[in-house]
Amino acid sequence: MKPTITIESLRNPLGEFLLVNVVNGKGVIGICDTTRAFNTSRRTFYVGSESIINVFSSSDDDSANRQIWQCSSIDKCKNILGNKLKSAVEEFFYEGASLAKAVQPVLELLTDGLYVVHSGTAFPTDGAGNFFWNAYLIKHELNGSAPYNPAICYSKIYEPAFLVPTRNFSSYSEKNTAAAAARMKRGRRLGGIAYHLTGMFSALLSGHDNAAACLTKGEEFPCIIIEPMKDVLYLHDEITDTDRIMALSSPYVKLPLENISRSMIENFLLNRRVSVPEFHEEIRAKADKNLPLKGAARNLSAAIEQNLEKLPDAEMLSSAFAITELTDEHLELLLAGETKINDMYIISSNYYESIVYACNFLQYKDRQRFISFTTTILSTPSLSATYRYVAERLRFEMDAKVNETFKAIVASEDPIYIPIKELAQKYLVRYHEYVETSVNKFIGADEYEDEEFVSAMERAASGVGSGVQSSVDALVRLRDGTPVTVETSDGEYSSMALKKKLSEAPPPPKGSGDN
Amino acid sequence: MAFDSLRGERIYVSQNAATFLVGDYFSVFGNESEIPHIYEWSEVKSYCENQNGITIVTSDGENYPIPRMAFSDNAQFIRFRTIAEGQLSGAKCRLTQRILPPKYNYSSVDIPEQSFSAPCVYNEKDINSGSVAHIQSKAAKYIFLLGGIIFVAVFLALVFILGNLDKNWFYYLPISFFSGIGAGVVIFLISSVFARLRFADFVKHDVSALEETIIVVAHAGFAAVERCVYAGTELIPWSQADHYFETKTTIVITCKDKSVCWIPKRIFPKNVQNDVSSFIASRVTSK
Numbered sequence: 001m002k003p004t005i006t007i008e009s010l011r012n013p014l015g016e017f018l019l020v021n022v023v024n025g026k027g028v029i030g031i032c033d034t035t036r037a038f039n040t041s042r043r044t045f046y047v048g049s050e051s052i053i054n055v056f057s058s059s060d061d062d063s064a065n066r067q068i069w070q071c072s073s074i075d076k077c078k079n080i081l082g083n084k085l086k087s088a089v090e091e092f093f094y095e096g097a098s099l100a101k102a103v104q105p106v107l108e109l110l111t112d113g114l115y116v117v118h119s120g121t122a123f124p125t126d127g128a129g130n131f132f133w134n135a136y137l138i139k140h141e142l143n144g145s146a147p148y149n150p151a152i153c154y155s156k157i158y159e160p161a162f163l164v165p166t167r168n169f170s171s172y173s174e175k176n177t178a179a180a181a182a183r184m185k186r187g188r189r190l191g192g193i194a195y196h197l198t199g200m201f202s203a204l205l206s207g208h209d210n211a212a213a214c215l216t217k218g219e220e221f222p223c224i225i226i227e228p229m230k231d232v233l234y235l236h237d238e239i240t241d242t243d244r245i246m247a248l249s250s251p252y253v254k255l256p257l258e259n260i261s262r263s264m265i266e267n268f269l270l271n272r273r274v275s276v277p278e279f280h281e282e283i284r285a286k287a288d289k290n291l292p293l294k295g296a297a298r299n300l301s302a303a304i305e306q307n308l309e310k311l312p313d314a315e316m317l318s319s320a321f322a323i324t325e326l327t328d329e330h331l332e333l334l335l336a337g338e339t340k341i342n343d344m345y346i347i348s349s350n351y352y353e354s355i356v357y358a359c360n361f362l363q364y365k366d367r368q369r370f371i372s373f374t375t376t377i378l379s380t381p382s383l384s385a386t387y388r389y390v391a392e393r394l395r396f397e398m399d400a401k402v403n404e405t406f407k408a409i410v411a412s413e414d415p416i417y418i419p420i421k422e423l424a425q426k427y428l429v430r431y432h433e434y435v436e437t438s439v440n441k442f443i444g445a446d447e448y449e450d451e452e453f454v455s456a457m458e459r460a461a462s463g464v465g466s467g468v469q470s471s472v473d474a475l476v477r478l479r480d481g482t483p484v485t486v487e488t489s490d491g492e493y494s495s496m497a498l499k500k501k502l503s504e505a506p507p508p509p510k511g512s513g514d515n
Numbered sequence: 516m517a518f519d520s521l522r523g524e525r526i527y528v529s530q531n532a533a534t535f536l537v538g539d540y541f542s543v544f545g546n547e548s549e550i551p552h553i554y555e556w557s558e559v560k561s562y563c564e565n566q567n568g569i570t571i572v573t574s575d576g577e578n579y580p581i582p583r584m585a586f587s588d589n590a591q592f593i594r595f596r597t598i599a600e601g602q603l604s605g606a607k608c609r610l611t612q613r614i615l616p617p618k619y620n621y622s623s624v625d626i627p628e629q630s631f632s633a634p635c636v637y638n639e640k641d642i643n644s645g646s647v648a649h650i651q652s653k654a655a656k657y658i659f660l661l662g663g664i665i666f667v668a669v670f671l672a673l674v675f676i677l678g679n680l681d682k683n684w685f686y687y688l689p690i691s692f693f694s695g696i697g698a699g700v701v702i703f704l705i706s707s708v709f710a711r712l713r714f715a716d717f718v719k720h721d722v723s724a725l726e727e728t729i730i731v732v733a734h735a736g737f738a739a740v741e742r743c744v745y746a747g748t749e750l751i752p753w754s755q756a757d758h759y760f761e762t763k764t765t766i767v768i769t770c771k772d773k774s775v776c777w778i779p780k781r782i783f784p785k786n787v788q789n790d791v792s793s794f795i796a797s798r799v800t801s802k
Contacts, residue, residue: 033520036625038735038752060516232540232553242575245540245553257550265551266544269536270523276746284625 003108006264007100010255014157017118017253018100021264022110028080029195029205030111031055031228033274034287044071044287045166045195045203048080049279051287052166055198056139062148066198069139070291074166074205084109085193085206092119092224093191103224106193106205113271114229114264116253120159122192122223124211127162127200127314129396131215131300133208134169137291144200144314147231151315151322151357154233158321160196160225160251162314163204163211168291172212174301180213189222190214196227196251200314216303218310227252230273309396312364319360323347326361331373334358335380355386359393371397375405384416391420395427398434402427517621517749518601524594528585535581537598541571543579552577556602563609564596566720571599589722590743597744605772614642614717614724615739616774621749622736630733631791633782634742637724641779642714645765649775650710651703652760652802658699658706666695730778732791737768739776751776758802759795766795769802 006021034044034051041060045053052074056067074081084105092102103117126135127144144162152158184190192207202225204211214221227250235246235256247256248268257265277283312320330346339351347354355377362370374390377383394402406424409417417424523538534544542553554573563570568583586592600608600618610617614637626632670691674680680687717724729745731738736750751770759768766778778795780788 033623033748034625035623035748038622038624230539232555240575244575245555246550257553262544262547262551266525266536269538269540269542269553270525272519272521272523272539274520276520281747 005104005107007104007107009100010253010259012157012253014159014252015118015120016099017116018103019253019255019260019264020107020115020117021267022107022112022115023267025110025112026108027111027275027277028109029106030275030277031197031273032277032280032283034284036288042287043198043274044283045197046277046279046283047074047077047166047205049277049282049286050074050076051283051289053136053164053197053203054139054287055145061146063146063150065141065143066145066147067139067141068136068145068164068197068201070136070165070168071287071289072291073168073171075168075171081109088224089191089193089206089210093189093222099224103193103226106226110226110228111271111275111277112267113275114248114268116227116229116250117224118159118227118252119191119222119224120161120252121220122159122161122163122194122202122204122211122225123311123317124163124204124215124221125308125311125313126164127317129308129311129313131212131304131308132163132204133165133167133172133212134300136164137169137293139290142199142201142314144318146199149199149318149322151318153322154249155254156321157254158200158251158318160200160202160227161223161317162201163192163194163223164197164201165208166203166205167208170292170294172208176209177212177216177301180209181216184213184217184219192221192223194223194225196225200251200317212304215307215311216301218303218307225252229253229255229268315356316360316364319357320364323357323361326358326365328369331358331369335373335376335383337382352386355383356389359390363393363397367397371399371401375401378405378409381414381416387416387420388423391423395423395430398431403431406431516602517623518597518618518744518746519623520746520748521594521598521601521744524591524598526581526585526591526595528581530582533579535579537595539602541573541599543577556599559599559603559607561607561609562599562603564611566611569596569599589726592722593726593741594744597741601749611720612716613774614721614777615728615741616751616770616776617772618740618749620751620755620770620772620774621738621740622752623748624735624750624752626731626733626735626747626750630731631783631787631794632729632731632733635728635730635739635779635782636726637714637717637728637777637779639714641765641777641781642717643711644762645767645775645777646710646713647707648760648762648765649767649769650706652758652769654703654706658702661702662695662699664695665698666691669694730782732778732794737776737778737795739778753798756799759799760802761792766792768795768799 001024003025004023008019010017010019029047031043031045034054035042041057043055044051045055050072052070052072054069054071057064088102088106091097092099099117099119107115124132126132127142148154180190190207190210190213192204192210194202194204196202204223207223211221229248229250231249232245233247233249233254234243237244237246247254248260330341333341333346334354337351339345339349339354347357359370359374362373374394377386377390406427409424410421410428523536526535528535532546536542536544540553540555541559542551544551558574559571560574561572568585569581571579571581573579583592586595597618601621603619605617605619608617608619670687673687673690677683723741727742729738729740729742731750733750736752737756738750740749755770757769757771759766764780766780768776768778770776783791
């Protein structure tokens with residue numbers, strides 16, 4: 001029978017989305033049960049007869065993180081998928097087709113049920129700062145992979161933005177990434193399409209090279225995400241004055257039953273969480289295998305390594321979705337040891353949990369406030385219990401204020417700083433290297449592709465200044481005062497010399513420091 | 516949880532114009548304009564099956580009767596109750612006499628290829644043979660006890676009625692002894708007659724009695740499941756088995772919830788029958 005796809009376009013606070021009802025779907029893409037042992041659960045994301053990704057849990061606990069690993073490549077399914085995934089991405093992101101029109105051929109490949117389709121920013125990492133493409137070769141537990149996130153809770157919406165690859169890492173090549181980057185440079189909008197697996201993780205079906213290119217260039221990676229709607233939400237029923245199931249739920253959408261047609265609700269209820277594909281036995285057997293590591297041990301480009309640090313991790317993202325607003329007044333109260341404002345909890349009843357969530361939220365939403373908040377925490381002895389966590393979160397933030405704070409910690413004799421002294425020392429070394437590299441790269445002007453730096457160089461060359469002084473001025477504008485190095489007499493670069501130059505340099509004109 | 520991969524079932528009950536759906540949730544639809552009642556299975560307080568149909572009581576006090584005649588055929592009824600029982604615990608279920616173990620005993624697991632598996636349609640001989648052995652195993656100690664009581668009672672009765680214990684004890688003792696044995700034999704014969712009626716009882720009360728069943732004996736557990744709901748991933752773990760006994764034609768495994776799994780030997784090739792018996796013997800204690 002021919003697949004019947006019904007699509008409704010709706011909107012929620014995160015943006016527009018499609019509610020899709022699939023009846024008589026081809027069942028080529030889906031999640032099935034491949035459990036091997038009692039009291040465990042292994043769900044396998046499959047395409048055709050190929051097991052692509054396994055999601056394993058050793059308990060029924062919805063708040064327990066899952067183990068995720070790749071077991072095959074979607075490249076083996078070209079005969080089934082054809083060009084449908086790539087076409088959907090190109091039509092939507094490049095040709096400007098509507099989301100419904102672009103994804104229609106892909107939706108026909110799904111198993112029966114209710115789906116939510118939306119487009120948003122995805123992060124090509126494993127939620128712990130590792131590049132996504134080679135992060136799932138070995139079975140391991142991933143933070144943020146639990147179906148229920150205690151920070152976000154049931155009622156809040158979030159984007160399952162961390163990606164799990166479906167292509168083998170051996171197909172990663174810098175040449176392909178560079179080609180995708182070149183397309184992007186020519187004005188082509190790159191993107192991908194993904195299928196939600198569990199928690200904050202989605203399987204990237206197409207657009208691996210695009211994701212790598214976006215990361216190389218430090219750009220956001222837009223992605224269409226297909227979420228199977230499998231959960232329900234309890235709300236208060238005023239008629240019966242009880243809490244009962246009143247809405248259907250997926251990470252991105254909480255949809256009240258009264259807003260959904262009866263046929264859609266019935267389709268949701270009749271189709272189970274796991275499907276039984278045509279090649280179930282074959283899929284089950286293939287799910288036991290691991291993805292061959294042959295040809296996968298390659299280094300990533302330096303740009304990817306560097307830009308990965310700028311992407312949020314699972315904790316940051318969950319705090320960002322959990323907290324709606326955090327004003328300066330809230331932060332001041334938190335620093336004063338309060339958890340409530342006007343008899344309402346600012347974040348949580350637990351004080352240290354509130355501090356942790358606040359740090360994560362700010363790190364994702366507002367870097368400067370994050371640095372200011374965390375450095376204040378590190379100078380407040382009563383919050384010493386959070387020092388380790390805060391220092392861990394700060395260690396990738398290359399900032400002069402953080403550098404000064406860690407310098408003070410290293411110099412301090414106070415025993416409360418002992419647990420983080422080693423971390424602080426490592427940061428200082430890393431910060432020094434960062435500064436050296438940044439300035440060497442900038443002043444050397446070898447081959448820059450970073451447009452901001454290139455334009456800054458152009459500004460410097462066009463008479464804003466000359467030589468080291470102009471470079472310093474440009475850098476000051478770009479980096480908002482971050483210490484850098486300048487050329488010394490023997491041709492080497494020294495951060496000390498640059499600091500001296502910087503202190504002598506006139507302040508940058510207002511408005512020219514935007515980067 | 517078991518039988519998670521079965522597609523949900525939809526039953527319309529014309530008497531109260533309600534539609535019932537079972538799947539990952541139990542839900543009830545009234546008229547078109549009403550918001551449906553959707554319950555998680557943990558919110559189902561009791562599930563009762565009888566000759567007239569199924570009654571589900573939810574934690575909000577609602578009572579949902581689903582008459583037997585609302586189901587289009589036996590297969591739909593079996594699928595409906597399999598999904599429901601697969602999601603519920605035994606404590607919540609009150610079931611009629613079943614030829615197969617209830618589905619709440621099952622867990623989802625992998626069944627390796629080297630397991631013993633065969634299709635089967637039960638016949639009277641399989642069940643009767645096993646049933647007699649079952650009665651024997653269950654009632655043997657009580658029959659023995661009853662024989663002993665009758666022996667003592669007859670002996671005392673003879674002493675009280677006829678007297679002269681010193682002279683007549685030589686007669687009283689064998690009379691009492693054989694009375695006890697006789698009573699035991701009679702009780703055993705009566706229970707065997709009832710046991711032989713068991714298959715007819717199953718056929719009368721359980722829609723699964725004449726359905727084709729898949730029997731599985733594997734390392735992780737055993738199963739006897741109707742073919743119409745068999746997905747090849749459900750087993751009763753051996754830890755759920757209480758004991759087993761074997762007759763010439765049937766192996767019977769009793770579960771801790773007192774339900775019984777009948778395994779007719781004839782479904783396996785002759786050269787495998789002994790292997791199946793010894794495999795079960797290695798997993799469950801005999802009685």
